[in-house]
Amino acid sequence: MQKIVSLGFLFILVHFTIHAQKEGIDVKISSHSFIIYHINPDAIKAINSMPNKQNRKVVVGKMISQSEFDIICEKLSWISELEIARHNEQIKNISAISNLKSLQRLKINTSKASKESPIDLGPLQNLSLLSTLDFYGTHVTNTEALGSLNKLQNISFYKSAINSISFLENTPEIRQLSLYGFEHTFEDYRPVANLKELKSLNIYMNEQAIDQKLVFLKSLSNLRQIKMSDNPNLTSLDFLENNSNMEEIHASWCTGLSDFSALTNMKKLKILFLRSTQLENLDMLMGITTVTNIDISKTRIKNISFLKNCSNLSSIKISKTQIKDISPLFNCRKLKRIELSSNIPNEQIKRLKSLNPKMRIRVLD
Numbered sequence: 164m165q166k167i168v169s170l171g172f173l174f175i176l177v178h179f180t181i182h183a184q185k186e187g188i189d190v191k192i193s194s195h196s197f198i199i200y201h202i203n204p205d206a207i208k209a210i211n212s213m214p215n216k217q218n219r220k221v222v223v224g225k226m227i228s229q230s231e232f233d234i235i236c237e238k239l240s241w242i243s244e245l246e247i248a249r250h251n252e253q254i255k256n257i258s259a260i261s262n263l264k265s266l267q268r269l270k271i272n273t274s275k276a277s278k279e280s281p282i283d284l285g286p287l288q289n290l291s292l293l294s295t296l297d298f299y300g301t302h303v304t305n306t307e308a309l310g311s312l313n314k315l316q317n318i319s320f321y322k323s324a325i326n327s328i329s330f331l332e333n334t335p336e337i338r339q340l341s342l343y344g345f346e347h348t349f350e351d352y353r354p355v356a357n358l359k360e361l362k363s364l365n366i367y368m369n370e371q372a373i374d375q376k377l378v379f380l381k382s383l384s385n386l387r388q389i390k391m392s393d394n395p396n397l398t399s400l401d402f403l404e405n406n407s408n409m410e411e412i413h414a415s416w417c418t419g420l421s422d423f424s425a426l427t428n429m430k431k432l433k434i435l436f437l438r439s440t441q442l443e444n445l446d447m448l449m450g451i452t453t454v455t456n457i458d459i460s461k462t463r464i465k466n467i468s469f470l471k472n473c474s475n476l477s478s479i480k481i482s483k484t485q486i487k488d489i490s491p492l493f494n495c496r497k498l499k500r501i502e503l504s505s506n507i508p509n510e511q512i513k514r515l516k517s518l519n520p521k522m523r524i525r526v527l528d
Contacts, residue, residue: 193219200224202231207238217265220244225251233259243292244268252276261286266293273300281324284308298323306330319365322346328354341365343390351376356383365390367413377402392416392436400425407431415439415458423447437462438480445469460484460502467491482527489515498522 190206191198196219197210210216221239223232225248236242236259243265247254249272260266274282281304287293288308295317296309302324309315310330318334319341326347331337331354338360342349345368352371355361356379364386366372372394380402388411389403399422403409407428414420415438426432427447434456442462446469448454454473458480465484470476471491479492480502489511492498496518502525503512516522 196220196222198222198224199235200226202227202234202238207234210239217241217243220246220268222246222248223251223254224248226253227251228253229255232257236260236262241265246270247272247274249273250275255280255282257282257284258286261289263290264292266290268295268297269293270297270299271301271303272297274302277302287312297321310334320344320347325349328352331355332357334358336360339363341390342369343367345370347371351379353379355380358383360385362386363388363390366394367391368393372397374399374401381405387411389413395419398422404428410434410453412436435459470495482525493518501525502527504528 189199189201189203190210192210192213199206199222221242221244223235223246232254240262242263245263245266245268247270252275254274255276271282281302284303284305285308288311291312292314293312294314296315297319299319299321303320306325306327307330310333312334313336315334315337317339318337321341322344324344324346326349328342328349335357337358340355340358340361340363343365347369349371355364361383362385367390372391373396377397381404384405386403386406386409389409390413391397392413393416395416395418397417398419400414400420401422401424404425408431409429410431411434412432413436415436417440419441421441423442423445424447426445430451431453432448432451433453435454436458438458439461442459442464444464444466448469450472451469452472452474454470455475456478457476460480460482462484465486467481467486467489468491471494473495475497476492476495477497478500479498482502482504484504486504487506487508489503489507492515498519499521500523501515505526505528512524516524
């Protein structure tokens with residue numbers, strides 16, 4: 164007989180587990196999730212008896228077999244949020260997921276099996292409530308099936324080696340899109356141009372991230388964040404020129420990047436990472452007041468006067484540059500971390516330190 168151990172009381176469920184056998188736990192149940200290590204009739208009955216079960220995430224453990232996964236999708240058809248845990252080697256087919264008509268959020272986390280046989284996304288095509296998809300380190304195929312999911316708002320293909328993003332032409336509500344990785348083989352970013360509501364884009368390490376292919380993104384105007392680091396063949400930020408409300412740009416290690424003129428109208432920038440680029444100056448940001456975190460180390464920049472009015476600046480990295488004057492930072496009373504080169508006069512470093520004794524200062528040659 165199974166044993167239920169409860170640490171909660173009255174109507175407040177803090178945490179309890181279902182012990183299906185003496186040597187281990189089959190299911191962990193908390194106020195926000197069901198973590199399933201193995202499935203059996205008693206566990207299914209216990210889970211289905213829980214109040215507000217549809218509001219809790221269901222996590223399928225890494226030891227769950229294909230047949231167990233199929234049973235979970237059949238017997239717990241009310242699931243609204245599902246995660247296949249990291250390094251599951253058994254689940255190779257998600258056909259049974261088509262039973263989950265209430266599914267809104269899905270994450271497949273580092274599926275080992277998918278490296279040999281990419282997971283077919285076809286079973287997702289009729290799950291009309293899906294709003295969030297996260298394929299983390301999981302190879303997938305048949306992305307075209309996602310074109311019918313018009314409620315999609317967040318989707319991530321982190322190192323997922325996809326060959327097509329054409330489905331984006333039919334999913335205009337997407338706000339966040341991650342195409343992180345160098346294994347993707349889709350042709351270009353043309354379908355992304357359809358995402359007029361897009362706020363966050365990640366194209367880190369994309370082989371496709373070259374000027375000629377990024378030009379399709381010029382029609383986007385609502386971007387607030389872009390992560391595009393480690394794209395050495397990119398030379399210009401021109402494709403971002405229509406995004407005056409941009410708040411974060413992550414473009415470090417874009418070693419060929421030399422044209423930063425698109426920053427001119429970005430007066431709301433908070434985070435700017437341009438480490439190891441061809442940056443020479445940021446005069447186009449003169450008068451900006453919003454920057455909180457900036458990394459311009461290993462560049463050719465000589466002057467940081469554009470930061471003198473950034474009273475909320477908390478972190479700056481300017482090591483291995485030709486900057487010799489950090490007096491513009493004396494007005495940055497919230498500065499907590501700074502990384503600089505030894506060519507800065509000691510007097511200025513001491514003055515800066517006196518503004519905040521708890522400030523962390525690293526001097527790098």
